[in-house]
Amino acid sequence: MEQYKTSRYNMYQDFKEGYGIIFNGLSKNISILSTEKIEIIKSEKYAELENSTLKKILELGYIVSKDFDEKQIIDIRFLQECFDSRLDLTIMPTEDCNFRCKYCYEHFKKGMMNEDVENGIFLYLKKNLRKYNALSVSWFGGEPTLAINLIEKMSKGFIELCHRLKIPYSAGITTNGYLLTEKNFNRLVKSRIRHFQVTLDGLEVYHDKFKRTVDNKSTYGTVLNNLISIKKNSPFRNFDITIRTNVSVEMLKDIENITFLYNKEFGDDKRFNFYFRPVGDWGGERVKKISESVFKKDLYSLVYSKLSEVNCKLNYRMYYLELKNNIDICYASRFNSYVIGMDGTIYKCTTIFEEECNKIGRISKEGNIELDEKKIAAWTMIGIKKEAICEDCGLLGNCHNATCVADQVRGKGTYNCPHLKNSFGDILKLVATNDEYVDYRED
Ligand code: SF4
Ligand code: SF4
Incomplete structure (x- = not known):
């Protein structure tokens, strides 16, 4: 032995x-x-x-x-993921939004993407896509559905180009769901968008407290009804919708009611899965006004222990994937990943838009991209260098100190553990409540 x-x-x-x-x-x-x-x-x-x-x-x-030497394998897997030759583009077809969420970090100073940037992206791809082995597009904002016509038009161009070059294409969208009517949803699926993330903060009383329209109207009923109508009527099977729930401190007492509601409306449909995240300080000024609702990082696990205790099991596939993904790093640490703003500015991260370290380049209307290699190196090297504390961490194979690198790039500390770290045991219990996700069991 x-x-x-x-x-x-x-x-x-x-x-x-x-x-x-x-x-x-x-x-x-x-x-x-x-x-x-x-x-x-x-x-x-x-x-x-x-x-x-x-x-x-x-x-x-x-x-x-x-x-x-297990660590060597983990390091190689990290490098493979970091330098994978898939091109990831997060595109902001508008930076305007129809909501004003209390915990949001965005500034809404800019509007729709203009034709020069749109053409620039397409020309860049025409000249360069051959260098990559796949194209993955994430539509982001602002609220991207405000620019649904542009999404359709650009998607058509991307799909045709990928088809011509025989390069696989995939797409997803992060939306507040307010304009996600059945008709708009079907238009997006026809534009080959298959992964949807919609935020619904549990019950009306919580959702509407934080998520209101720009003219201060309630939004909960519209978002919930849109999702129910998609579930009942969409003719498509080939999509998934992740319902993301931001759990504030006061919402903890209603977790059971929320899971029962989700289960009643969507529990029988595998296309829907659920992702609860404690509301944390995600930066910006607005969050300071709701500090009593925000969880400190070391209390995040309260949310997951509550979820694993309640007598209602939902589809927790997202957590399962967080555990199972070989290396679950943020796109900001991937070398071939760019966030393109409506004005052609290129960023790495989708939160700290105002900070210089995040502005890594610009795309011209002729389809040329100028990049600041020094800045890109800072985003990529965090995970490569990692930290002494990471070497023996059980989550090295998931995180590699690269699940969120924004703070390290800004010089606020040298490592940043993901929510999984503090809440690991409770998230594992949550996943293990579903037989499908357990590889071997003796009980
Ligand atoms: S680096 Fe952190 S804050 Fe930026 S996009 Fe990634 S996870 Fe979000
Ligand atoms: S969870 Fe924390 S300690 Fe572990 S690898 Fe990630 S950053 Fe390092």
């Missing part, structure tokens, strides 16, 4: 009487094992295991050969 060691990337969580959950950050396997077996793995007393169990545990990656 001396030839084996316990993986340095195992993470453990109590589950129920006599059983625990074990996750490995390299193999990504999630298992429910008896507490005795988990103790044996932790204490490396493998001789106490039957041969067939030892074989299974080796297969799941919780025990590895002594000479296996």
